[in-house]
Amino acid sequence: MGGWIRIAAAAVCAIALSGCATVRESVPARLDLSQATCASDVSLAGAAVLVSEKQGAKDAPLKATARIGDTAPCIDQAGQRSTYQVFSLPGGEGLMITVVSVPLGGTLFSPRLQLRDEAGAIAREVGRDMFLFGAGNTLQLQLRLRAGERYAVVLSDPKTVGTSVTNIATGTSMTGVPVGTAFVPIYTGHENSAKLTFAHNGEIVVIVGAVPAAEK
Amino acid sequence: MSTISRTSLLFVFALAISACATLPQIPYDRTAAGNPKTIRVLTPAAPEKASVVLAATVGQSFGLIGALIDAGMQSSRESDFEKITTARSFSGKGAYLRKTIELLKAAGYDASEGPIQRTERGFLKQYPSAADMPGDTLLDVSFNYGYLAAGMSTPYRPFVYAELKMVRASDKAVLMQRTIAYNTLNTVNIPETAVTIAPDPAYEFKDFDALIADPDRAVKGLDEAIGQVATATATLLR
Structure with a gap:
């Protein structure tokens, strides 16, 4: 096999695999915060900072990934307890934010969102029902950022924690069977189902970038 | 390496690249859009006949001959399925319009159909003028729907793949552009931030015979899948 063919084949594999979610370890779902020490409001200290994954690239999206685990801060509002993670947002116009809750095995952080201003006051709240499923059994939300929104606070939604959902995913795959100097592709279909439990813990990814142009 | 192998590799590479050419996802912001009151849901771009797709077939391994056989079998399945949808007066476009308008009204919009004649699939190239179709916004939807089995040994389930674009009626500025996929085959082929709905x-239905043998449930499944896409549409426009 020629060198360029190997490179092309590797590129194809990389492209194909890049669409798949990275396999993350499974963690037990944290469903109970009754023993946690919770404050009455969110602390903005310890906000995660979004950074560019492409150093030096102008207008590249900024991204941060955070695990919300057993030691995550929590708040208690009228007996409703939530864990949370704060993200510091860049200023600017024409930006949008994508918030993604990524499953860790069968555990999926059940998110809701607050956008806060520089002083920490709540500018906008977005409920759990606005997060919709996306590829890889993630829960996702996209919003256009408004002027003055400088912090994103991703909190667990106590009303849905402990509930679960089973998602069925369908797909096809191709394997090559060598025949002489060529190969014959054999296509097969498959299904997988994933039971996901909504929890106070999990992994959150926040991405801020420019609203894309509408052209396809 | 043989010419056939090179060609095959290039074909796979082209497929991989084509998967990246997906619709940019633009979120809606009701406030930033000027709190529009009226939405005209344009008559969707959708086939009259539901698709009935067997995604992985033996024929795919046998080039053009296999493709022709597959196309014939798919056409036969779709004709059989059309008989049961016709007998029940089911329309995919009608189901989407009815449910979307109902849900948008529940969300506080003055929503109604914007009847248009379409000549091709996909989004409109030119939108009706504000004089021809009064309203604050126009919702342009293109979708495909039907039943899908991933392979010979996997069941048939409803699928819907929809692309949505909302434009401001006055200047045609794009206010929202999203993809919603119910029962997506291979999620690597859709935008990373597309909305997906599990079936x-x-x-x-374990196979096509089982699907045809239970026509009421088959049509209800399709109707509910389209209803789920309408629900996601309304959620994205809150």
């Missing part, structure tokens, strides 16, 4: 296990 309802209540509407599972």
Whole structure:
């Protein structure tokens, strides 16, 4: 096999695999915060900072990934307890934010969102029902950022924690069977189902970038 | 390496690249859009006849001959399925319009159909003028729907793949552009931030014969899948 063919084949594999979610370890779902020490409001200290994954690239999206685990801060509002993670947002116009809750095995952080201003006051709240499923059994939300929104606070939604959902995913795959100097592709279909439990813990990814142009 | 192998590799590479050419996802912001009151849901771009797709077939391994055989079998399945949808007066476009308008009204919009004649699939190239179609916004939807089995040994389930674009009626500025996929095959082929909806296990048919043998449930499954896409549409426009 020629060198360029190997490179092309590797590129194809990389492209194909890049669409798949990275396999993350499974963690037990944290469903109970009754023993946690919770404050009455969110602390903005310890906000995660979004950074560019492409150093030096102008207008590249900024991204941060955070695990919300057993030691995550929590708040208690009228007996409703939530864990949370704060993200510091860049200023600017024409930006949008994508918030993604990524499953860790069968555990999926059940998110809701607050956008806060520089002083920490709540500018906008977005409920759990606005997060919709996306590829890889993630829960996702996209919003256009408004002027003055400088912090994103991703909190667990106590009303849905402990509930679960089973998602069925369908797909096809191709394997090559060598025949002489060529190969014959054999296509097969498959299904997988994933039971996901909504929890106070999990992994959150926040991405801020420019609203894309509408052209396809 | 043989010419056939090179060609095959290039074909796979082209497929991989084409998967990247997906619709940019633009979120809606009701406030930033000027709190529009009226939405005209344009008559969707959708086939009259539901697709009935067997995604992985033996024929795919046999080039053009296999493709022709597959196309014939798919056409036969779709004709059979059309008989049961016609007998029940089911329309995919009608189901989407009815449910979307109902849900948008529940969300506080003055929503109604914007009847248009379409000549091709996909989004409109030119939108009706504000004089021809009064309203604050126009919702342009293109979708495909039907039943899908991933392979010979996996069941048929409803699928819907929809692309949505909302424009301001006055200047045609794009206010929202999203993809919603119910029962997506291979999620690597859709935008990373597309909305995906897992199929309802209540509407599972072990093979095509089972699908045709239970026509009421088959049509109900499709109707509910389109209803789920309408629900996601309304959620994205809150």
